[in-house]
Amino acid sequence: MAFRAGAHPSPLDDIGHGTHVASTVAGNTVADASVLGQALGNAVGIAPRAHIAVYKVLYNSIGTESDIHAGINQAIADGVDVLQMSLGAASLPLHRGVNLGSFAAIQHGIVPCAAAGNSGPQKSVISNDVPWVLTVGAGTTDRRIRATVKLGDGTELNGESAYQPSGFLNQMPIAHPGASGIQAYRECRTLYGLNVGGKIVLCWGKAGGGNVAMGRVVKAAGGAAMIVLNDQFQALTTAAEPHILPAVHVNSLNSQSILNYIASTSTPTATIEFNGTVFGVPMNPAVATFSSRGLSLVNRGIVKPDIIAPGVNILAAWPVEVGPNPTGITNTFNFLSGTSMATPHVSGIVALLKNIHPEWSPAAIRSAIMTTAYTTDFDGNFIRDQFPDTGPAGSYFAMGAGYVNPSAAADPGLIYDIDESECIAHLCGTGFSNRQVTTIAQRRIDCFAHFRMTAEQLNYPSISLTLEAGEKKIINRTVTNVGEANSVYSVQIHDPHRWMFLPTSCLSFMWVRSKAIVSSLQPENPLQHLVRSVEDSFHGFQTSTL
Structure with a gap:
C-alpha cells in the first residue's frame, strides 16, 4: 500500500531500494x-518464512511526515510484529517523524x-x-569483490x-581531471x-556507493577505465558496484599512493586486474565510514546507535539487470551499502526472536540484541572504525553495543526491560513539555504529576x-532472568582505570522472570568506555558505560 499526500498511488518500487531491503529481511532461497557473477551462492533472507507487508511512503527518496505516519498507522492497524524502516531524517525532535509513529508501535507490542x-563520519548527525x-x-563483512590497480612502477x-x-587491460595513461x-x-x-x-580516469567518489554515474560520464568522454578515489573523509570503506566500464574503487590510503605516483613521473600509467570474490579479509567486521554516529543532540542522554549490522556491499534482490x-x-x-541495508538484517533477527519469544516486549528484544553483540572482530581484536584511515578501535558512539550476534540474542540469559510509562518518565524528566509528551504518548500527560527519570536512570x-x-x-539497573531457573551469574567490570565500583559480584535467580537490581558507583569518569559483563556457564551479557 502506498501513501502520498492523502492518496494511494502505485506501491511498486521505482528505484530498487525497497526491493533490496525486503529481500534482505525475508527473501526466499535463490x-x-x-x-x-560475483559472490556466487545461495541467497536467502534473514527470516525467509516471515510474511511482509509493504507500505511505500517515499517517492524519489522524498516523503512527508504525514505520509510516514499514515504508513506506520496502517501497519499497526494491520497487526504487524516488526516495523522495518530504512528511512529517516537526522536530528528530528522526539515528537516528530518516525520517532512519533514508533511510540504508537511499541504501545501495541511492535518492535520498531x-x-x-x-551521515558518517560526521559526529552527532544521527536519525531515529x-x-x-x-x-x-x-x-562491514569479511568479503571483498577484489580488483587491483597496477601502477606503472609495479605498485599493486x-x-x-x-x-x-x-581479459587483461594494458597499461594506460592516467588522467586526473x-x-x-x-x-x-x-x-x-x-x-x-x-x-x-x-x-584510465581518476574520479573522487563516495564510500557508500553511487559512483556508477561517474563511469557513464567517463565512458561517454572516451575514457577506457576509471579509478574511484576516496578522500580522507571517505577513508577505508569502498563500494563494489556494477560499473559500465572497467573500474575499481580504492580506499583513501591507496588513493594517496596513486596521487604520490602521479606526482613522481611525467608519464603515469595504470591498469586494473580483476580477482573475483575474496573471503577472510582481516580486521572485519568494522564500522563503515558512512554510518551515522552519536552523541545524539536530541534524545538527551541515550547512546545511539544501538547496534551495527552488515551494511556494506550487501547482495540482495534488484528489479532490473545491472552492468x-x-x-x-x-x-x-x-x-x-548503507544503514538501510544493515537495518533489515536486524529486523529479520527481531522477527525470529518474536517467533521464539512471543512474550518478550520490544525493549526486551532490543536488550537481547544489544547485550549479546560482538565487540571483537573475527581475529579477536576490538572492532575497528574505518574512519579515520588509521583504523582505530571503534567508539561506542559509532558502533553502539557492537556487531549483531543473532544466535546469542536468542538466549541472552538476562534482559533490561522498559515499559511505556518509563519512556514517558524519561521524557518528562529530561525537559520535554506536557504538550510534546502528550503528542508522543497520544494521550494527555501531566509531567508535574508523573514520576520522572533522567536518561541515566532509564533501564x-x-x-x-x-x-x-x-x-x-550511583546508577541502578534492573535485570530480568529469561534464562534458566536457579541461575547464578558472576559480575565483572572491564575497567582498567578502576573508575567504577560494584557492590556485588554475584546475582542469583530462583525463577524465570525474577528480577535483580544492579548498582554501580561512578566516580570521575567522563566519557570513558567501560564494559560491565555478567555471565554464567551458558550466557554472556554486557553493558557499556560512557
Missing part, C-alpha cells in the same frame, strides 16, 4: 545468486527498527535516535568492483573539454553519564 543514517527505537548502524593496490570483465581544482571535474560530473580518450551487458536474466541482484542496555569534576553517582 540458488546461484550473484551480481555479475530504523536506520541510523549515512529515540530510546524506544532500535537504531541500526552499518558494519587493492580495491573493489562488481563488474569484472575478462580533479587536478584542475574544478569540483565538477573532480567528481566526474562532466569531462567536457578534457582529453581522456583511451585513458553494461544485459542478458535477459530474471533473477537479478545488486550490491548496495536502558547502555549507560551514558554526565559528571562534574569530582562528582559521584
Whole structure:
C-alpha cells in the first residue's frame, strides 16, 4: 500500500531500494545468486518464512511526515510484529517523524527498527535516535569483490568492483581531471573539454556507493577505465558496484599512493586486474565510514546507535539487470551499502526472536540484541572504525553495543526491560513539555504529576553519564532472568582505570522472570568506555558505560 499526500498511488518500487531491503529481511532461497557473477551462492533472507507487508511512503527518496505516519498507522492497524524502516531524517525532535509513529508501535507490542543514517563520519548527525527505537548502524563483512590497480612502477593496490570483465587491460595513461581544482571535474560530473580518450580516469567518489554515474560520464568522454578515489573523509570503506566500464574503487590510503605516483613521473600509467570474490579479509567486521554516529543532540542522554549490522556491499534482490551487458536474466541482484541495508538484517533477527519469544516486549528484544553483540572482530581484536584511515578501535558512539550476534540474542540469559510509562518518565524528566509528551504518548500527560527519570536512570542496555569534576553517582539497573531457573551469574567490570565500583559480584535467580537490581558507583569518569559483563556457564551479557 502506498501513501502520498492523502492518496494511494502505485506501491511498486521505482528505484530498487525497497526491493533490496525486503529481500534482505525475508527473501526466499535463490540458488546461484550473484551480481555479475560475483559472490556466487545461495541467497536467502534473514527470516525467509516471515510474511511482509509493504507500505511505500517515499517517492524519489522524498516523503512527508504525514505520509510516514499514515504508513506506520496502517501497519499497526494491520497487526504487524516488526516495523522495518530504512528511512529517516537526522536530528528530528522526539515528537516528530518516525520517532512519533514508533511510540504508537511499541504501545501495541511492535518492535520498531530504523536506520541510523549515512551521515558518517560526521559526529552527532544521527536519525531515529529515540530510546524506544532500535537504531541500526552499518558494519562491514569479511568479503571483498577484489580488483587491483597496477601502477606503472609495479605498485599493486587493492580495491573493489562488481563488474569484472575478462581479459587483461594494458597499461594506460592516467588522467586526473580533479587536478584542475574544478569540483565538477573532480567528481566526474562532466569531462567536457578534457582529453581522456583511451585513458584510465581518476574520479573522487563516495564510500557508500553511487559512483556508477561517474563511469557513464567517463565512458561517454572516451575514457577506457576509471579509478574511484576516496578522500580522507571517505577513508577505508569502498563500494563494489556494477560499473559500465572497467573500474575499481580504492580506499583513501591507496588513493594517496596513486596521487604520490602521479606526482613522481611525467608519464603515469595504470591498469586494473580483476580477482573475483575474496573471503577472510582481516580486521572485519568494522564500522563503515558512512554510518551515522552519536552523541545524539536530541534524545538527551541515550547512546545511539544501538547496534551495527552488515551494511556494506550487501547482495540482495534488484528489479532490473545491472552492468553494461544485459542478458535477459530474471533473477537479478545488486550490491548496495548503507544503514538501510544493515537495518533489515536486524529486523529479520527481531522477527525470529518474536517467533521464539512471543512474550518478550520490544525493549526486551532490543536488550537481547544489544547485550549479546560482538565487540571483537573475527581475529579477536576490538572492532575497528574505518574512519579515520588509521583504523582505530571503534567508539561506542559509532558502533553502539557492537556487531549483531543473532544466535546469542536468542538466549541472552538476562534482559533490561522498559515499559511505556518509563519512556514517558524519561521524557518528562529530561525537559520535554506536557504538550510534546502528550503528542508522543497520544494521550494527555501531566509531567508535574508523573514520576520522572533522567536518561541515566532509564533501564536502558547502555549507560551514558554526565559528571562534574569530582562528582559521584550511583546508577541502578534492573535485570530480568529469561534464562534458566536457579541461575547464578558472576559480575565483572572491564575497567582498567578502576573508575567504577560494584557492590556485588554475584546475582542469583530462583525463577524465570525474577528480577535483580544492579548498582554501580561512578566516580570521575567522563566519557570513558567501560564494559560491565555478567555471565554464567551458558550466557554472556554486557553493558557499556560512557
